[in-house]
Amino acid sequence: MNFCSNCGARIVVRVPDGDTLPRHMCEACGTIHYRNPLVVVGSIPEWKDQVLLCKRAIEPRLGMWTLPAGFMELGESVAQGAIRETIEEANARVELGEMFTVLSVPHVNQVHIFYRAQLLDLDFGPGTESLEVTLFREGEIPWKELAFRTISMTLKHYYADRRQGAYRLHADEILAPRGMSA
């Protein structure tokens, strides 16, 4: 961030009066430009004993597998975002169940939220951001080709809870990989 998005003047970074953290500030018009974590929303679309995964057509992690998910948009709820992303990435219509994981990823400033979901039909297929969309049984999950750790953590909790016969919310955080500066 170099310029004030309000008035176009140069930005300075300092702690505003009464604040505790450095912020991007405009000394011309007085605007403080806060930056905050983003919410990623998605679903675990179930069909009998299978789960739907999408092969990513875009970076990062092009060619790897993910649950349908993406950035929450203005004007929608978490649940609406999860349904929308499932349509966009997999052309799949779902009925949402319970919220299942809320995973903070502080080193990339994100919170990933997944719902359990029932596929309403088998008429799905890749959206523009997916190369392929497929149903997997537990033994078929491509664990080493999953795109993000929030996906593998969500699926591990999902199968563990399924074996126990009871699903519950998992709120957790994912720490930076060793050697990552952030």
Place this chain on the structure above:
Amino acid sequence: MNFCSNCGARIVVRVPDGDTLPRHMCEACGTIHYRNPLVVVGSIPEWKDQVLLCKRAIEPRLGMWTLPAGFMELGESVAQGAIRETIEEANARVELGEMFTVLSVPHVNQVHIFYRAQLLDLDFGPGTESLEVTLFREGEIPWKELAFRTISMTLKHYYADRRQGAYRLHADEILAPRGMSA
């Protein structure tokens, strides 16, 4: 948003190639300036049969009561943010319990997340954003002077669950009040 925060050129609003929604775009440097919902994090600090509330020293809703909460910051988890806000607003140290509410508020582009929490001591007091910090029994809660609907919804679920003897996650959304354009 009028100017590109990267290069300072004028912003235009249009749907980028391959996207579905209008975005704030810079045609000089090509940056797309996404805007997304913000996460508000807080706690329900418990002490025996009492809950800690803060009287707001700032707008909006100056003088009304709230659970300690505020915007999640970069580089922290949801849980770390809830603990930090409880310290900042009430100088109160808590041990977090379970995540309790995840409430979308689409008309203001926010998601409010509250944890149950145990106060570790009674050495609390107003931070700079609070006029007063007090413990309330259920019968004493100032229901008509609560600052936000996410606060009253969280407290209603809290007392309802407490009566049932079992707390569970409540993921819900709060619709715009009648007559609100957004």
